[in-house]
Amino acid sequence: VNAADKVTSLRAKLRGIVGDSGLIDDERAAPMLAEPRGLFHGRALAIVQPASVDEVSAVMRACWEADVPMVPQGGNTGLVGGAIASEAGNAVVISTARLNRIRALDAANDTMIAEAGCILAHLQEAASAADRLFPLSLGAEGSCQIGGNLSANAGGILTLRYGNARDLVLGLEAVLPDGRVWNGLNGLRKNNTGYDLKHLFIGAEGTLGIVTAAVLKLFPKPVATATALVGLESVESALALLGRARAASDDRLSAYELMPRRGLEFAVAHAGAVDPLPRPHGWYVLLELQTANAEFAPAPVLENLLEAALAERLVEDAAIAASEAQRAAFWRIREGLVEAQKAEGGSIKHDIAVPVSSVPAFIAEASAAVAARLPGVRPVPFGHMADGNIHFNLSQPVGMDRAAFLALWDEMNETVHAVALRHGGSISAEHGIGRLKVAGLEAMKSATELDLMRAVKRAIDPKGLMNPGKVLRA
Amino acid sequence: VNAADKVTSLRAKLRGIVGDSGLIDDERAAPMLAEPRGLFHGRALAIVQPASVDEVSAVMRACWEADVPMVPQGGNTGLVGGAIASEAGNAVVISTARLNRIRALDAANDTMIAEAGCILAHLQEAASAADRLFPLSLGAEGSCQIGGNLSANAGGILTLRYGNARDLVLGLEAVLPDGRVWNGLNGLRKNNTGYDLKHLFIGAEGTLGIVTAAVLKLFPKPVATATALVGLESVESALALLGRARAASDDRLSAYELMPRRGLEFAVAHAGAVDPLPRPHGWYVLLELQTANAEFAPAPVLENLLEAALAERLVEDAAIAASEAQRAAFWRIREGLVEAQKAEGGSIKHDIAVPVSSVPAFIAEASAAVAARLPGVRPVPFGHMADGNIHFNLSQPVGMDRAAFLALWDEMNETVHAVALRHGGSISAEHGIGRLKVAGLEAMKSATELDLMRAVKRAIDPKGLMNPGKVLRA
Numbered sequence: 001v002n003a004a005d006k007v008t009s010l011r012a013k014l015r016g017i018v019g020d021s022g023l024i025d026d027e028r029a030a031p032m033l034a035e036p037r038g039l040f041h042g043r044a045l046a047i048v049q050p051a052s053v054d055e056v057s058a059v060m061r062a063c064w065e066a067d068v069p070m071v072p073q074g075g076n077t078g079l080v081g082g083a084i085a086s087e088a089g090n091a092v093v094i095s096t097a098r099l100n101r102i103r104a105l106d107a108a109n110d111t112m113i114a115e116a117g118c119i120l121a122h123l124q125e126a127a128s129a130a131d132r133l134f135p136l137s138l139g140a141e142g143s144c145q146i147g148g149n150l151s152a153n154a155g156g157i158l159t160l161r162y163g164n165a166r167d168l169v170l171g172l173e174a175v176l177p178d179g180r181v182w183n184g185l186n187g188l189r190k191n192n193t194g195y196d197l198k199h200l201f202i203g204a205e206g207t208l209g210i211v212t213a214a215v216l217k218l219f220p221k222p223v224a225t226a227t228a229l230v231g232l233e234s235v236e237s238a239l240a241l242l243g244r245a246r247a248a249s250d251d252r253l254s255a256y257e258l259m260p261r262r263g264l265e266f267a268v269a270h271a272g273a274v275d276p277l278p279r280p281h282g283w284y285v286l287l288e289l290q291t292a293n294a295e296f297a298p299a300p301v302l303e304n305l306l307e308a309a310l311a312e313r314l315v316e317d318a319a320i321a322a323s324e325a326q327r328a329a330f331w332r333i334r335e336g337l338v339e340a341q342k343a344e345g346g347s348i349k350h351d352i353a354v355p356v357s358s359v360p361a362f363i364a365e366a367s368a369a370v371a372a373r374l375p376g377v378r379p380v381p382f383g384h385m386a387d388g389n390i391h392f393n394l395s396q397p398v399g400m401d402r403a404a405f406l407a408l409w410d411e412m413n414e415t416v417h418a419v420a421l422r423h424g425g426s427i428s429a430e431h432g433i434g435r436l437k438v439a440g441l442e443a444m445k446s447a448t449e450l451d452l453m454r455a456v457k458r459a460i461d462p463k464g465l466m467n468p469g470k471v472l473r474a
Numbered sequence: 475v476n477a478a479d480k481v482t483s484l485r486a487k488l489r490g491i492v493g494d495s496g497l498i499d500d501e502r503a504a505p506m507l508a509e510p511r512g513l514f515h516g517r518a519l520a521i522v523q524p525a526s527v528d529e530v531s532a533v534m535r536a537c538w539e540a541d542v543p544m545v546p547q548g549g550n551t552g553l554v555g556g557a558i559a560s561e562a563g564n565a566v567v568i569s570t571a572r573l574n575r576i577r578a579l580d581a582a583n584d585t586m587i588a589e590a591g592c593i594l595a596h597l598q599e600a601a602s603a604a605d606r607l608f609p610l611s612l613g614a615e616g617s618c619q620i621g622g623n624l625s626a627n628a629g630g631i632l633t634l635r636y637g638n639a640r641d642l643v644l645g646l647e648a649v650l651p652d653g654r655v656w657n658g659l660n661g662l663r664k665n666n667t668g669y670d671l672k673h674l675f676i677g678a679e680g681t682l683g684i685v686t687a688a689v690l691k692l693f694p695k696p697v698a699t700a701t702a703l704v705g706l707e708s709v710e711s712a713l714a715l716l717g718r719a720r721a722a723s724d725d726r727l728s729a730y731e732l733m734p735r736r737g738l739e740f741a742v743a744h745a746g747a748v749d750p751l752p753r754p755h756g757w758y759v760l761l762e763l764q765t766a767n768a769e770f771a772p773a774p775v776l777e778n779l780l781e782a783a784l785a786e787r788l789v790e791d792a793a794i795a796a797s798e799a800q801r802a803a804f805w806r807i808r809e810g811l812v813e814a815q816k817a818e819g820g821s822i823k824h825d826i827a828v829p830v831s832s833v834p835a836f837i838a839e840a841s842a843a844v845a846a847r848l849p850g851v852r853p854v855p856f857g858h859m860a861d862g863n864i865h866f867n868l869s870q871p872v873g874m875d876r877a878a879f880l881a882l883w884d885e886m887n888e889t890v891h892a893v894a895l896r897h898g899g900s901i902s903a904e905h906g907i908g909r910l911k912v913a914g915l916e917a918m919k920s921a922t923e924l925d926l927m928r929a930v931k932r933a934i935d936p937k938g939l940m941n942p943g944k945v946l947r948a
Contacts, residue, residue, distance in 0.1 A: 108717060108831035109862070153666050164664060167641065180922050187829040189861040190638060190903035192627050192677060193915055194945055195927050199673030205664060220721040239582060246584070247694040250726065250766045292724045295778065296770045304769065357582035357662040387663040388583075429664035441667055448654050452934065453669050458924065459933035471668055 005062055010066050011046050014092070017058045022049045022098070032073060032093060032292040033085060040081045040435060043089030044071070051098040053173065053181060053212045060210065061150070061179030063092050069465050070094055070177070072206035074116065074148025077140035079351075080434025082152065082205045082470050091468075096147045099212060102126055109143050110218040111170060111187045116147025116211050123216070132218035132290075135162035139338075147211045153203035155430030160386035161254050162219065164430070165202065171215035172198040177208075177461045187215045205432050206467040208460045218291035222254070227288045227321040228306060229330045231281030235360040237314050241354070245287060248305040249298075255288035256361075258385040262378060263337040266395075270343040273334025273357045274329055276319040285385070286334050310445065337382060341395055344378070346402040348412045350392040352420045353429035359388055366392055366419040373415055374408065389429040392416055413440070441471065484540050485520050488566065491532045496523045496572070496646065505568060506547060507559060514555045514909060516932065517563030518545070525572040525688045526645065534684065535653025537566050541854060543939050544568055544651070546680035548622025551614035553825075554908025556626065556679045556944050565942075570621045573686055576600055578814070584692040585644060585661045590621025590685050597690070606692035609636035613812075621685045627677035629904030634860035635728050636693065638904070639676065645689035646672040649683075651935045661689045662795060679906050680941040682934045694766035696728070700773040701762045701795040702780060703804045705755030709834040711788055712759050716860055719761060722779040723772075729762035732833075732859035736852060737811040738752070740869075744817040745810025748803055750793040760808050813871055818852070820876040822886045824866040826894045827903035833862055840866055840893040847889055848882065850874070863903040866890050887914070907945045915945065 016021050024032065024047040033042045045068060051348055069091035073083040084092045096116040102123070105112040107130050114123055118272045120141040127134035130207050148154075152171075154165040162168065171186040176196035184198055203209055232238050238258055261282055267273035289298040302320060309315040321327040341347045355361045367379045376397030383391040394412060396405035408419060415439060417427045427440045442450065450472075457464075457472055468474035489497050494504055498506065498521040507516045519542060535564035537544050542872055543565035547557040559565045574591040581604045581928045588597055594615040601608035610623060612630030622628075624646075628639040637643065645660040658672055675685055706712050712732055763772040776794060783789040795801040815821045828836045841853045850871030857865040868886060870879035891901045891914060901914045916924065924946075931946055933939075942948035 042625065106712060106829065106831050109829040110720070111829070153670075155664050155666075159664065163641075166670070167637075176922070176926075182922050182926060183920060186898055186900070188827045188898075189830070190629050190633065190827045190858075190898050191900040192629075192902050192904055192906045193911075193918065194677075194899055194907060194923075195682075195930055196640070196673050196677050197923065197926055197930075200930075203668075203670050208669075220725050243582060248767050248769075250770050251694050252724065293722050293775065295722075295775050301767065301769050327518075353662045353664045353894045355580065355583040355585070356663070357580050361479070380691050384664075389664045424660055424662075426660070426662050426665040426667055428666050430663070430666055432666045433668060437667075444667065446657060448650070448656050449658065449668075449671065452650075452656060452671055455933040456669055456671075456674075456930065459929040463889050 006066065007045055007221060010062060010068060013062045014046055014048050014059060017062065018048050018050050018055055020467060022051060032076060032095065035081045035084050036076065042085030042087060042147060044085045044091055044093045045089065047093040047095065049095045049098045053099070053175065053318060056094065056175045056210060057065050057179045057181050059094060060175050060177065064178045064463065064465060066464060067465070068092055069468050071467055072096065072151065072153070072210045074145035075140065075143045077144040078148065078152055078434060079431045080436040082432055082434030083148065083283065084435065086184065086469055094210060094240065096210070103213065105130055106187065107132060109187050111215050112218060113185060113213060113215050114146050115213045118146045120144050120146055128221065131221050133221045134216060134218055136165055136168055138166055145216065148304060150202050150214055151204065151206050152432045155384070155387070155389065157384070158254055159384065160256055161252060166199060168217050168269060169202060169214050170217060172201055172211060174201045174209045174211050177463065177466050185213060185215055204395055205434060205471050206440050207457060207471050208466060222290035222292050224294045224298050225288060225290045226302040227327045227330055228302055229276055229319050229333070230285045230287060230306065230315050231277050231317040232285065232286045232315055233281065235283055235363050236284055238385060239357070239360055241285065241309055242310065245305060249289045251288055251410040252291060253287065253386060254290045255266055255286055256278060256386040257286040257334050257383065259284045259286065259334060259337060259382045260380060263380045263382050264333055266340035266344055266380065267333045267336035270340035271332065273333040273336040276329065277317045279317065281316050284327060286330055288417060337380070340388050341393060345396040346405040347396070348394045348409050349421045350429045351418050351429050352416065352425055352427065353387065353389045354420055354423040354425035356386065356388040358423040359385055362400065362423050363390065366416050367417045369419055370394060373411065435470055437470070438471065438473055481519055484536060484542060485851040487536045487945050488520055488522050488533060491536065492522050492524050492529055496525060498523060506550060506569065509555045509558050510550065514558045516559035516561060518559045518565055519563065519568045521567040521569065523569045523572045527573070530568065530649045530684060530686055531653045531655050533568060534592060534649050534651065538652045538937065538939060541937060541939070542566055543942050545941055546570065546625065546684045548619035548625070549614065549617045551618040552622065552626055553905045553910060554910040555624065556906055556908030558909065560943055566720055568684060570619060570684070575721060577687065579604055579605060580661065583661050585689050586692060587659060587687060587689050588620050589687045590619060592620045594618050594620055594623060601692050602695065605695055608692055610639055610642055620688065624676050624685050625678065625680050626906045629857070629858070629861070629863065632728055633858065634730055635726060637712065640673060642691045643672060643676060643688050644691060646675055646685060648675045648683045648685050651937065651940050659687060659689055660846060668912060679869065679908060679945050681931060682940060683837055696764035697765055698768045698772050699762060699764045699801065700776040701801045701804055702776055703750055703793050704759045704761060704780065704789050704857045705751050705791040706757045706789055707755065709757055709837050712757055712859060713831070713834055714788055715759065715783055718783065719779060721722045722775055723763045726763055727761065727860060728764045729760060730860040731760040731808050731857065733758045733760065733808060733811060733856045737854045737856050738807055740814035740818055740854065741807045741810035744814035745806070747807040747810040750803065751791045753791065755790050760804055765848065811854070815854060819870040820879040821870070822880065822883050824887065824890050825903050825905045826890065826899055826901065827861065827863045828867050828894055828897040828899035830860065830862040832897040833859055833864060836893060836897050836899065837864065840890050843889045843893055844868060844886060847885065861903070909944055912943070912945065
């Protein structure tokens, strides 16, 4: 049998499993083979959309038997190319989009069972309709899928209070490379019966199997919110305020987002944001506190916290949102900052984590290091300070050629990553490794840790068919 | 070289690594070879207490090269025989007791780095001295070691708010079977760089390597507490109250312990407890709410919650502790209940978890099932209801022969486990598998899950030297 015949035979087999409507051959295929920002373009033997776990299982068994690589794909909103097939064109892309049922919602157990293809925003709505909160929340929530969120261990805005995606999972269902279904879908808060396999598949970016469903944790729904925009002189002040805010809020901060003056200026200039404070400040924190019982009134707590901090000059100024509209206006600064960077020319991005206590030193040292390499570069370090997660983004010097700036991507990455690693940090806090950061992973991990990862990979995917070239070198 | 010579040579090598004081040959050896309740007695080639990670590494490399099994041991307080060498006497017991330094405490990062041999209560004290809380809390905290707690993924009282032991870990250090040290000691709240190896070693009960240190999460220290003892007609009522209490407390319940009338009566009769309520009730809940900021006053919230529940007859009666002494008296009932069971003759124990929503049905059905097998048997189902974790303990029928009752241990286990599994439950919520529940694990897991576990075991411990016969059959 020659190679072309094998492909024809596999495609026929796959069509038999998923039906005509489950084999994507039309104009929908192109975006499924392209990284959203155009970083990678792949090819595929076939793109399939199974409609059930049984179909996922049959598709994977067929690929396994034919020794054909598989590339799982959710909403294709990832930022590291984890869901994109390689240029070799020898793989089958398996989309979870049609696995989109909420199988059950048990309000008394504070859980729901969601299939991998459920859109994150739909899960938030389903929880809300049951008077609960599903707290995973991130920019792509309108199109990303929970299976992808779990495979990438997504982070987002609310992690400081509710944890990362993996912390929101009680049970998991995954299909192994050979098509066997592992049903670990328990709704138990305690279950010490052997190795915790769910934590292996979560964050594995589809390199060990395909997550098909999960039991997700729900929480009491917030009913009262207090939001402040705080102006500070330094990142050190923002760190000191964080410690007090954690205690004052009884650890119920739902946001603590750091922004530099430059970011606010970008958002005002290009994204319709308004600066609510009369004078400029070096740094800003968007601080939010939510409670599920209005008796625990969050506004006075925030007022007392900020009043004391103002009296001690830990904080230079602060505005507390007096209405939902004002709250939205504060958030417009934070959200606008990201899109506004585009209007300022090329930007080179980083997804750094350091210990929270090292955030001030990291920002100072990384800013100095990139400026030494490229005078005039404009760092815009912002993000989830309470998680130590700083998106250390760089806007190009004013007037520099955009392409010349972007050509420095790898060099700038190396410069910034070196500072992060010196502080015991990570080069990928929440975006994962995918294809983009495979070399970075190798550079940051010890030989022992890489050996352990490879041993786990071989144990669960002995043929190396699952998402090859992602996370670990193929 | 004959077998005896090999043993002599290995012992000499080990003595060279840990020194005379690190080789336990005296009266301290016997308790290290015995399960605390006398369930298992083992023998060992040697018992060593390395004083550093380097010594652990050298000891393990020596055992690995000699193909000698290793049995890690912390405080030896586990309840499933996980730290006890087998009767074969062919293993080296490696105690972590001398690895007992707190390497660092970073209040601004809310973390501390503790070595495996640190006593849990000492870690609680160190956190408290830094105005923080380390929330792992369980009966054995005065003698158990954090390495054992992590290896067993310990639970305890506060898990409903802070999670199980694994949820309190940011980074881990472990020595692999061949003596290589894996340093995963980061203090990062977000770090998506490959497989999450720490979650493999946590809960593996020493079958994949030896945990030597961990970066542990700290939390704001509670400053205000409200405690109530609530009398209810049924477990169903306790479930309904739990949902309301989670929302009313904004998910800051620090205890929600269920107890049956029989348990309270035992505690009053044998453990010096006092019933604070004037009339008897079928069931009791010990409910506690703590906050780190006194502005969030917990007592009025508890009062409002219970007042409304009384008005609707969801609750029959309730007492709120008016002093620390009264709070201690309420806890005396919960803690006394366990020891009081001894005075009532033999008891057969279970460590069940079910979905929280299934707790009422589980207790009803399991009670009926054991009564059908043994009329007069006295179930005392109590425990961490908010985690779905019920210690379904059975006291012997009044007047029955103790030994005859205890002879029914396996049969009662099977009866109760069958009910738990029917509800999607677990036969070991927080105690682990160790040696005691290996057969139970095999019975409850699918072939696919057992295959996955064995594949992971082989990948990391290819010679099968780590704690053989624990968790998985050797």
